[in-house]
Amino acid sequence: MKRIVVLMLSLLLTCNVFGWGQKGHDVIAYIAECHLTKKAAQKIDRVLDGHSPVYYANWMDDASHTPAYAYSKTWHYLNVDEGKTIETMPKEQRGDVLRAVEELTEKLKKGGLSHDEEKDCLRMLIHLVGDMHCPMHLGRKSDLGGNRRPVSWFGRSTVLHKVWDSNLPESAHKWSYTEWQQQLDRLSKEESDKLAAGTPNDWVHEVHAICTEIYDATPEGSRLSYEYISKYAPVVELQFLRAGLRLGRLLNEIYN
Helix, strand or coil: CHHHHHHHHHHHHHCCCCCCCHHHHHHHHHHHHHCCCHHHHHHHHHHCCCCCCHHHCCHHHHHCCCHHHHHHHHHHCCCCCCCCCCCCCCCCCCCCHHHHHHHHHHHHHHCCCCHHHHHHHHHHHHHHHHHHCCHHHHCCHHHCCCCCCEEEECCEEEEHHHHHHHHHHHHHCCCCHHHHHHHHCCCCHHHHHHHHCCCHHHHHHHHHHHHHHHHHHCCCCCEECHHHHHHHHHHHHHHHHHHHHHHHHHHHHHHC
16 A cells, blocks of 8 residues: 555656657657757767667656656746746746756867767757647746646546647647658758757747647646547647657757
8 A cells, every 4th residue: 555655646746748649759859869960869879878769768758756856847838827938037047857867969060079968958959848848847836837737538537738739739648659740741951950950048948938839728627529629630740840840850959
């Protein structure tokens, strides 16, 4: 019985960390992988010991809950309460997704890291650029990024964070991560470059605007089903594509 209680408490404590479900992070990493230059791909293959970015796309969700990486628990999100902006919201002292992405990128560009240090930074960056583009990871601290906003999904009780984590993406399309990439990643080079532009700071402001609209459109107790999928599946698709293209751009800048 005691073990069950400990497990439930652990699940409650970790629920704010997860952004996109595993599929979403795989999609984003694969889109990025498809846009790597040959030189960058070769260097990343060496850093990741022969594994691809997709292999490690979800690694950090587990790692952040181990003693060795517990310091990174708050790096998966940047909470902004109602009435606050990214600039006026009190900063999380242990770090947030924007600061983490900026600092990891800077460390990797600067170089001079040991193999293990570089591998950790790269694995984290692959995951956190995905988290940065998940709307509920710019959610409110007051409700743990939508984890305390009850809604129903096709008549079943859930919370808003989970809807955006996995319910909505999986209901939109039953594709593998490679099929997601094939269907979404169809822009011209000029269009892709335009979508990949900007800085991490620009990106979190963009995502916070999306998150604010989602809160307004999804009050507590909302009964969500087909209409919600029709309205927001295109948003999920766009965020997957943005994140993948932007991650690919960052990796090329670091490793070319």
